[in-house]
Amino acid sequence: MSSLESPQIRMSWADMAQEDKLKEVAAQEEKMEESGRTSIEGATRVKREIAKKETGLSKEQREEIHFRNVVRKKDFICLERANDKIVNILNVLELHIGVFSTAEQKRIVDLVCEMQEKGKNHELGG
Structure with missing residues (x-):
C-alpha cells in the first residue's frame, strides 16, 4: 500500500x-x-x-x-478525592464490545443523524 x-x-x-x-x-x-x-x-x-x-x-x-x-472491558480507572480518600469513580463502568456489527452501527448512526436533523427543523414532538 x-x-x-x-x-x-x-x-x-x-x-x-x-x-x-x-x-x-x-x-x-x-x-x-x-x-x-x-x-x-x-x-x-x-x-x-x-x-x-x-x-x-x-x-x-x-x-x-x-x-x-460480546466482550466486556471493566478496567477503567479515574481517581478522584472523595471524603479525604482516593476513589476510582469508574469502578463500575463496563464497555461492551461486539454488541453491534458494522452494518448495525451504520444504521444506528444514520438514524441518529436523521433524528438530529428533524429536531433542528422542529419536526419532532407531539
Missing part, C-alpha cells in the same frame, strides 16, 4: 453478510412499497426468511451466537 492510499476498514464476513442482508431487505421493502403492500409483518417475515435462508439457523440460535461474541 502506498503512502497516498487511505487505509480501508476491514469488515468481518459476518458484517459483510449482514450488510448484504440489509440491502436485500431494503430492496424487498421498496418492492412492497411500490406495489402498495407495505406492512410491518410482511417486512419482518421477509427479514426472517432471508436470515434463515442464509445461515440455516433459527433466530434464537443466531442471537445466542451473537451474545457469545
Whole structure:
C-alpha cells in the first residue's frame, strides 16, 4: 500500500453478510412499497426468511451466537478525592464490545443523524 492510499476498514464476513442482508431487505421493502403492500409483518417475515435462508439457523440460535461474541472491558480507572480518600469513580463502568456489527452501527448512526436533523427543523414532538 502506498503512502497516498487511505487505509480501508476491514469488515468481518459476518458484517459483510449482514450488510448484504440489509440491502436485500431494503430492496424487498421498496418492492412492497411500490406495489402498495407495505406492512410491518410482511417486512419482518421477509427479514426472517432471508436470515434463515442464509445461515440455516433459527433466530434464537443466531442471537445466542451473537451474545457469545460480546466482550466486556471493566478496567477503567479515574481517581478522584472523595471524603479525604482516593476513589476510582469508574469502578463500575463496563464497555461492551461486539454488541453491534458494522452494518448495525451504520444504521444506528444514520438514524441518529436523521433524528438530529428533524429536531433542528422542529419536526419532532407531539
